[in-house]
Amino acid sequence: MRRIQDRLGSVGIHAILLSWTLLALFPLALIVVNSFKTRKAIFGDPLGLPTGKALSLKGYESVMTNSDFPMFFGNSLIVTCVSLFFILLFGAMAAHAVSEYRFKGNTFISIYLILGIMVPIRLGTVALLNLIVDMGLANTLTALILVYTAQGLPIAIFIFTEFLRSVSREIKDSARIDGLSEYRIFFEVVIPLVRPVIATVAVFSMIPIWNDLWFPLILSPGEETRTVTLGVQQFIGQYTVQWGSVLAALSVAILPVLIMYVIFSRQLIRGITSGAVKG
Amino acid sequence: MATLELKGVEKFFGATQVIHDMNLSVADGELVVFVGPSGCGKSTLLRMIAGLETLSSGEIHIDGQRVDYQPPSNRGIAMVFQSYALYPHKDVRGNLGFSLKHDKVEKSEIDRRVNIAADILGLQDLMSRKPRELSGGQRQRVAIGRAIVREPKVFLFDEPLSNLDAALRVHMRVEILKLHQRLKNTMIYVTHDQVEAMTLADRIVVFRAGKVEQIGTPLELYRTPANRFVAGFIGSPAMNFLNADCKDGKVLLNDREVCRSTHPDGPTTLGVRPEHLQVDKQGPFQGSVQVFEHLGGEAFVHLNLADGQTMVAKLDGEHQFRPGDSCQLGIAADKCHVFDNDGLRVAS
Numbered sequence: 277m278r279r280i281q282d283r284l285g286s287v288g289i290h291a292i293l294l295s296w297t298l299l300a301l302f303p304l305a306l307i308v309v310n311s312f313k314t315r316k317a318i319f320g321d322p323l324g325l326p327t328g329k330a331l332s333l334k335g336y337e338s339v340m341t342n343s344d345f346p347m348f349f350g351n352s353l354i355v356t357c358v359s360l361f362f363i364l365l366f367g368a369m370a371a372h373a374v375s376e377y378r379f380k381g382n383t384f385i386s387i388y389l390i391l392g393i394m395v396p397i398r399l400g401t402v403a404l405l406n407l408i409v410d411m412g413l414a415n416t417l418t419a420l421i422l423v424y425t426a427q428g429l430p431i432a433i434f435i436f437t438e439f440l441r442s443v444s445r446e447i448k449d450s451a452r453i454d455g456l457s458e459y460r461i462f463f464e465v466v467i468p469l470v471r472p473v474i475a476t477v478a479v480f481s482m483i484p485i486w487n488d489l490w491f492p493l494i495l496s497p498g499e500e501t502r503t504v505t506l507g508v509q510q511f512i513g514q515y516t517v518q519w520g521s522v523l524a525a526l527s528v529a530i531l532p533v534l535i536m537y538v539i540f541s542r543q544l545i546r547g548i549t550s551g552a553v554k555g
Numbered sequence: 556m557a558t559l560e561l562k563g564v565e566k567f568f569g570a571t572q573v574i575h576d577m578n579l580s581v582a583d584g585e586l587v588v589f590v591g592p593s594g595c596g597k598s599t600l601l602r603m604i605a606g607l608e609t610l611s612s613g614e615i616h617i618d619g620q621r622v623d624y625q626p627p628s629n630r631g632i633a634m635v636f637q638s639y640a641l642y643p644h645k646d647v648r649g650n651l652g653f654s655l656k657h658d659k660v661e662k663s664e665i666d667r668r669v670n671i672a673a674d675i676l677g678l679q680d681l682m683s684r685k686p687r688e689l690s691g692g693q694r695q696r697v698a699i700g701r702a703i704v705r706e707p708k709v710f711l712f713d714e715p716l717s718n719l720d721a722a723l724r725v726h727m728r729v730e731i732l733k734l735h736q737r738l739k740n741t742m743i744y745v746t747h748d749q750v751e752a753m754t755l756a757d758r759i760v761v762f763r764a765g766k767v768e769q770i771g772t773p774l775e776l777y778r779t780p781a782n783r784f785v786a787g788f789i790g791s792p793a794m795n796f797l798n799a800d801c802k803d804g805k806v807l808l809n810d811r812e813v814c815r816s817t818h819p820d821g822p823t824t825l826g827v828r829p830e831h832l833q834v835d836k837q838g839p840f841q842g843s844v845q846v847f848e849h850l851g852g853e854a855f856v857h858l859n860l861a862d863g864q865t866m867v868a869k870l871d872g873e874h875q876f877r878p879g880d881s882c883q884l885g886i887a888a889d890k891c892h893v894f895d896n897d898g899l900r901v902a903s
Contacts, residue, residue, distance in 0.1 A: 449602075452626075
């Protein structure tokens, strides 16, 4: 009796999880499927598979050849990677400082750093725009990198702080006795110990940056500095929308995130679960 | 080879004083054990010697040189931690050589020292393993090896055996003792286990609440404890403390004379070690057996005395009692300890 109940429970849970997965994947699948179809087929039969006459690679062709899409792609990649690098570096360093050292104002500083989670950075858009223009950084990738770094730091510091607190104090002390400087303790002892967390923070920070439309639109809408999300807009004209190209561009844009996720996923899962069970 | 000297060392955490005016000098090659209940400040003092905690006042000298303003790596010390504190991403060889590599010691010299340490500790077969692939005892050996390769003037051990199981603890205790006899380095060893303290130490420093209760060789502490705390802390099972009376230089328990003392007339505390008691028909300790534990070679009798006080005696395995039996024990007068009302031992 007990075993049957357990069975039913597990079937139920899997049914829920499975339907959730389908629900979440459906829009994505729709984009990818329709990106391989002719314009007519997209509207005629949105849910149909790209077979026979419906199949068309025109969208991908125009994305790769007739547009600046590769440049937009490169811009997105540069902005995301450089921002990510700074978020991870400064986030981990700040978290190390507040979790490791006893100094006056420690609690105040850690709360101040984490407070950013509650205040959406977009509230400051106007001030940010003024600042960026005054600094002469309008229409540059640097502007985006600075803003995204600021945007990603609070949550990164929050996650890092929790994990760095769990790094054994004795290991750091032992490194001190071995004569390592505080910087080398951080880079050679602490960082290797929290690698799963770095993956977690990287994925969490990367996705909003890659997908963002707001700041590229406001801070760097120039032809040379467009990111993918903004670049897709060029296929959306005032009178006609090249749906095939839009969907193809979006499908390609999913790839980097997907690749990053596959690379980090094992570490990511370890990072998420070790918080709960201290594995 | 080095001496270690503490002069008036004090430590405050905020307004709380955790170390009170500590003065100690450790001779070259001596193994000194800091022992005391947890929270008594012994680990804090060790961390101060290592340079991991600052001093609130006082001086620390190693080998005649003042070191308390120096960073840990310049003090000529090496420390072994309770949790081993190995670098998890480095293999055994990497762990052993890490500090030397950082000091830019030549490769051949690093190899030489690492190999010597590995030979001493029997680590040669484990050199390419990661710490997570080692057992507790092996990890602790690597941690000790990491200290050896630094060729320090002073070794510091912070409860190194607390994380090991009982059998391994006994084994590693002997290993550390052998290591000390072989290297003849000055060593400071912190533990809360009095058996470790008794077996390892040349001298023991007994701590309580940031103050030294007594400093002496293990036998001095055992035979002439300065006060009730030391008497109760050293020795296993612990000493029995009984309320007694002193009259005309005689210590009386339930009106029977146990021993003589210079203590003035009035109530006093009598201390008797369980292992010094023996069955004696004329003995002063008379009571009924509550619990009898037989361990084969020896036996513990838990007695309920006539006035309601309880005591434990360690007898040899010949004896056999049942709960409720009456039992009479005696002790040689020179094995008795008398403590005054402040808990200080009265010289006999």
